[in-house]
Every structure is written in C-alpha cells, then in structure tokens.
Amino acid sequence: xxxxxxAKAELKEHSICVAGEGVTVSDxxxxxxxxxxxxxxxLRERAVADKIVGKAAALLFVYGGVExxxxxxxxxxxxxxxxxxxxxxxxGTLTQKIINRAGTDxxxxxxxxxxxxxxxxxxxxxxxxxxxxxxxx
Numbered sequence: 811x812x813x814x815x816x817a818k819a820e821l822k823e824h825s826i827c828v829a830g831e832g833v834t835v836s837d838x839x840x841x842x843x844x845x846x847x848x849x850x851x852x853l854r855e856r857a858v859a860d861k862i863v864g865k866a867a868a869l870l871f872v873y874g875g876v877e878x879x880x881x882x883x884x885x886x887x888x889x890x891x892x893x894x895x896x897x898x899x900x901x902g903t904l905t906q907k908i909i910n911r912a913g914t915d916x917x918x919x920x921x922x923x924x925x926x927x928x929x930x931x932x933x934x935x936x937x938x939x940x941x942x943x944x945x946x947x
Contacts, residue, residue, distance in 0.1 A: 813857035814878040814900070821859040821882065830856035841919045842940055844870045848933070863888045863901075864908035866919040866936055872897065873929035883908075887920070895929075918943070 811819075813829040820827035824835040826843050834851055836843035844860075844867055847853060853874030860867060863879060865887030871879055872895045879892060884901035885908050892899045908917040915921075922939045926932045 812878075814859070814880055814898075817857045817859035818880045818900075821861065821880070826858065826860045828853060828856045828858050840940075841866055841870070841936055842944075844874075845933075845937055845940060848874050862908060864917060864920045865891055866908075866917070866923045866932065868892050868897075869923055869926070869929045869932035870936065873933045885920070 816833060817827040817829040820833055820835055824837050825839065826836045828834045828847060828851070834847065836847070848870060853871065853876045855875065855877050857878045858871055858876050859880040861882045863881035863883070864885040868888040868891035872891060876897060879897055879899040881888065881899065881901045883903045883905055884899070885905050887907070889899070889904065908920050909915065910917050919936060919939065922935050923932045926935060
C-alpha cells in the first residue's frame with residue numbers, strides 16, 4: 811500500500827491524514843490542522859489526504875514539500891497549484907471554489923491567498939489570518 815493509499819484509507823474517520831513513516835491524523839477544522847502539522851511534524855516527503863483542499867491548503871502542501879495529495883473535495887484553484895508545482899493528486903469531487911462554513915461567501919482562507927502565488931508568502935499570510943480569527947487564550 812502506498813503512502814497516499816494509506817492516508818486515504820484513514821481519511822474516512824478523520825478530517826486530515828498524513829502518511830510518512832507512520833500515520834498522523836487530525837479531526838480539527840479548516841486550515842489550522844495543516845498549519846499545526848507544518849510546525850510540529852512537518853510534511854516533507856509525506857502523502858496527505860484531506861477532506862477539503864483549496865488554493866490555501868495546496869499552497870501549504872507545496873510549502874511543506876508533500877509528495878502527493880488526495881482531496882475528497884478539491885477546488886479549481888487548489889488543482890492549479892498542485893499542477894503548477896508537479897505534485898501528484900487525486901480527488902473525489904472538483905469544485906470551482908471553497909465557500910465559508912455559512913455557505914454565504916468564499917472561505918476566508920481562500921480569500922487570504924487570492925492574490926498570492928508564493929507558498930512561503932501564503933504560509934505567513936495564513937498563519938497570521940488564523941491567529942487573527944482564533945479566540946484569545
């Protein structure tokens with residue numbers, strides 16, 4: 811079984827799964843689990859399976875150096891990023907854009923990276939946006 815197949819198999823019960831030497835899973839929502847994985851475990855040479863991958867997540871996956879991605883739902887913007895950087899990907903459903911949880915507008919993380927194409931710049935902008943939206947401890 812490949813790393814991507816292993817990550818995909820675990821996705822049924824979690825929101826994001828990363829397969830490398832072992833499997834790391836998260837049930838967190840939004841982009842925060844990807845940022846946490848980048849900061850704690852890293853993503854280099856790992857396969858990622860995620861429920862929703864838009865441009866924001868795809869740029870973070872590029873920044874982290876993933877080897878392959880599976881998205882249950884993939885946006886056109888996410889697909890374009892993965893193709894641009896030569897990251898193999900698979901998906902269940904392709905959608906034009908990722909919308910917010912209320913279903914009223916584009917996802918705030920997607921809006922954050924609308925005009926960003928550099929993965930490092932996206933990482934910094936998304937990290938700042940999540941910090942801004944997170945409740946103070």
